[in-house]
Amino acid sequence: MAIILASSNKGKIREISDLLGREIVPYSDVVGEVDIVEDGKSFKENAIIKARTIYEKIPDAVVIADDSGISVPALGGEPGIYSARYAGEGASDKENLQKLIDTLKERGIERTPAYYTAAIAIASPQGIYTVHGWMWGEVIAEARGDKGFGYDPMFIPEGYNETLGELDEEIKQRISHRAKALRLAKIVLERLDV
Numbered sequence: 001m002a003i004i005l006a007s008s009n010k011g012k013i014r015e016i017s018d019l020l021g022r023e024i025v026p027y028s029d030v031v032g033e034v035d036i037v038e039d040g041k042s043f044k045e046n047a048i049i050k051a052r053t054i055y056e057k058i059p060d061a062v063v064i065a066d067d068s069g070i071s072v073p074a075l076g077g078e079p080g081i082y083s084a085r086y087a088g089e090g091a092s093d094k095e096n097l098q099k100l101i102d103t104l105k106e107r108g109i110e111r112t113p114a115y116y117t118a119a120i121a122i123a124s125p126q127g128i129y130t131v132h133g134w135m136w137g138e139v140i141a142e143a144r145g146d147k148g149f150g151y152d153p154m155f156i157p158e159g160y161n162e163t164l165g166e167l168d169e170e171i172k173q174r175i176s177h178r179a180k181a182l183r184l185a186k187i188v189l190e191r192l193d194v
Contacts, residue, residue, distance in 0.1 A: 055123035133180030
């Protein structure tokens with residue numbers, strides 16, 4: 001059975017497919033573009049909204065949805081659930097990254113603790129299940145490296161001196177918030193016999 005991803009983000013599609021070790025089909029390939037209103041108050045709520053919206057259009061499938069982002073306690077948790085649209089609706093990864101760097105600089109912060117959260121919702125004929133993963137570290141007020149996507153060039157994971165934009169993909173796949181959540185999601189998928 002195919003697993004449908006409630007996202008068209010190429011970075012997420014590749015990463016989730018690699019981590020699950022199987023083909024993931026973006027929902028847009030099956031049902032076309034769908035406007036999903038992410039009005040939840042947490043990563044978990046938004047992941048459920050995305051999974052449920054696509055599942056209702058393909059009820060015989062298994063749909064995975066991810067909602068993830070970075071939170072900086074020194075900024076009151078920003079950007080948090082607004083990570084994908086921190087610089088405004090339709091903003092690019094580069095624009096969001098630059099806004100967070102600019103916000104840190106405006107506050108005189110060069111380096112501060114931060115963490116990534118990944119919530120994954122799995123919608124299936126057996127119900128909706130959720131799992132979470134976290135990655136702790138620090139953000140810096142500059143971009144370093146060109147690997148990964150999103151805020152990776154400014155995030156230094158705990159125990160490392162390089163940003164996710166500089167670290168090898170193999171390391172990121174082992175320690176990332178999404179990798180941790182997907183390891184748990186894989187267990188759920190196995191229990192669902194998918």
